Amino acid sequence: SAQGFDRNFDHFTDIRPVIKTSLADRFFAIRGSGHLLRRRIVRRFLNLIGMHPNPPRPACNANEVIEHGLLWITQEHDQPFFLWLHFMDLHWPYQARQRPKTGDEKEAVWKDRFLWRTVRRRKGKFDPGQKRSDRWKQLYREELEQMDLCFGRLFDALYDMEDWENTHVVLTSDHGEEFFEHGTWAHSWNQLHKEGAHVPLIICKARADQPRQVTSTVSQIDIAPTILDLAGVAKPEAMDGHSLMVHLEGQAEVEPRPVYSEMHGHRDSILYRLSIIHDGYKYIYDGDRDCCHLFEMAKDPEERSDIYHKDDAVSRRFDSLRLSHVAKGVLNILKSDDPVVGEDILYDLDADPKVVERLRALGYLD
Template sequence: MSILPAFLALTLPAWSGAAPAAKPAQPLNVLIIGADTLRADHLSLHGYKYPTSPNIERLATRGVVFERTFSQGSYTLSSFASLFTSRYVEQHHAVSKFTAISDSETMLAEVFQKAGYRTAGFTGGPNLALQYGFGKGFDTYLSGDLPRQMDAYIPVALKWIQKDRAKPFFLFLQPQDVHPPFDVLELPEAERDRWDPGDHERTERFMGTFYLFRAFNGDAFANNKPEPSDWLQKEIAAAAKDPRTKRHMASIYDDRVAHLDASLGRFFAELERLGVMEDTLIVLVSDHGTLFGEGGKFAHGMHMSTHDGIFHVVLAVWAPGLAPRRVKSPVELVDVAPTLLELAGLPRPEPFEGRSLVPLMRGQEDSQERPVFGTATATWNESGAIKHYVRDPRWKFVSEEPSGKTTLYDLASDPEEVRDVSAARPEEAQRLSGLLTRHLQRLLSRP
């Protein structure tokens, strides 16, 4: 039988009616599932048109779903660096394949490790490799040594969890089921045609190995610029004008989302069977999304898009006795680490920038909408090009370096984010420019 730790009973009264007790003998375990490339608006959890996430939804009836979570980075390295350091991209400087998290940064896993937790991280891709500083604070850290799918993580994670049940654990998993490339032509017909039959060969070109790795990454890397060369740009532009192609690409992605959801269902069932769910705080989060022709762009990581399809991510939290709730206030990935530390009763490192979301989990919505900030960089870019943005409920203001170009989007009338309205709405552009400038100045004052 699980006993809800006293610090949870004290900080989150809605979670449990248990009376406060002395310091708990066994703190809650912490499990973070960082689903790479999972767009929030493609989950039925968030009202998507296809039933892509039934298992996540079932677990959500026992937890808190944050409806408007925004990442700080545009691809895996920069985004997860912000999650684990609770620092903005301009501070941790992990902006491309040629950079890494500074060794001076305090990582979330370090705090749990020093508190006596067993710590492990299992990642399937190269972007969270040891060379980028992500192994700090982990007793065990495997990066790129596992297949990309969640199904491969299940036996590894379960074996590690059961290795020592006497100590609490901190476990990070990074499944890449929904991260291209997809071997579209190899998928069973029932899966690739699940929601939208289409031109599989063309979809393979855009979402398969050729497009993502040989053409897009390789080309951008060879030319040392954040955009692919002219021949590929023309192919992208043609596809962006073809609604049929875009729909089919999205449907293949949706199938992969459903595949991940089914795997998570199996994993959660095993945790239930082992009695682990009773004592575990589970976080499902994503680092960024991907594009299917929005603003004439596809994929992510190479084109420095600031579109919500990249930055609107998933965040849901489950724990024993947690009262189900949907939070509408906008939050950021830098808020995840401070939240987990408060829930665990552990001290917050001074450099952390994010805020604890515990008050929101209690039902105390923000009285005034907070702006969110993000930074778009390019995976292979060495040129120093970068885009900073600030977003409020209606407007998004983007400032580019080193060009100095600025853009204002009216999200209410232009969700594709293609029309610059700064000349028509100079007062909004000036207001948000000042907000972004003050934010960046503050970050630079806290290196």
């Protein structure tokens, strides 16, 4: 995998969307065809001659992923295994697969693609209007329902194979989606507000007695230590995060830790953003504007009323947490074996965006 997802796996399958062999689908293979197909007059002409081009889907659907997963699960395994399935359905472009492929729906999907080019060009800051906004939200809901059905298919298969009682399941997401709550769409321009950074984490422990809902904020760096704990494997000393077994077993942390989220530039959208959740507050540092925001979560769960003030005691405390965190991050990069650092450390530090943006967040760079 070009993204490194296959690292340290014994078996890895990068599932690609099935490419059909119809004349319309082969047209997509021609370089530059996408630009032509975005023109309605071109699509009308192709329809007249019997070609009915559908908008391309960049990833395979959840059912295809689960099909591959089930093929692997049903093989003979002489020892416990770890299986990771990565789904892309709840992701732009939203396209509910169960919708009838009528002519009007096809045109609506093509219009979605056209508008999305505008969204990207404006770095998420584009209002498509109420009708189109309602459509995108409804498509997302429909995709969510489809994902739920797909998970049910996977769990039913485990149950039928009598493996359910011996299987731990962890379900989470790498990000949420923004629906213009704070002026941007999707997630490429994630402002680290609730809608983009608050994601589900569901852990089903094998043979667990009763379901339990935990309202404490935890971090995704805690997932790997938790999986190791469930498997009875000791966490490596260098691994970040802590096992969440205390939550699964009904115990409470004596002192909840600050939870950090970071985002580096994505598609030239942002420089650096950092959020910290701790002690009932949510703090966001925006590297694009070099400014900070603070929200009291109980009174302002949607993060609308910014109460940050640099002379306020709570604001200063979060400023200190941020500076300490980014300073630690720079030190970790310097001490790592990351090839980006290399032999000529001063030259590479100037070139490494991870270091540059952390130094800017510390105030050392303009």
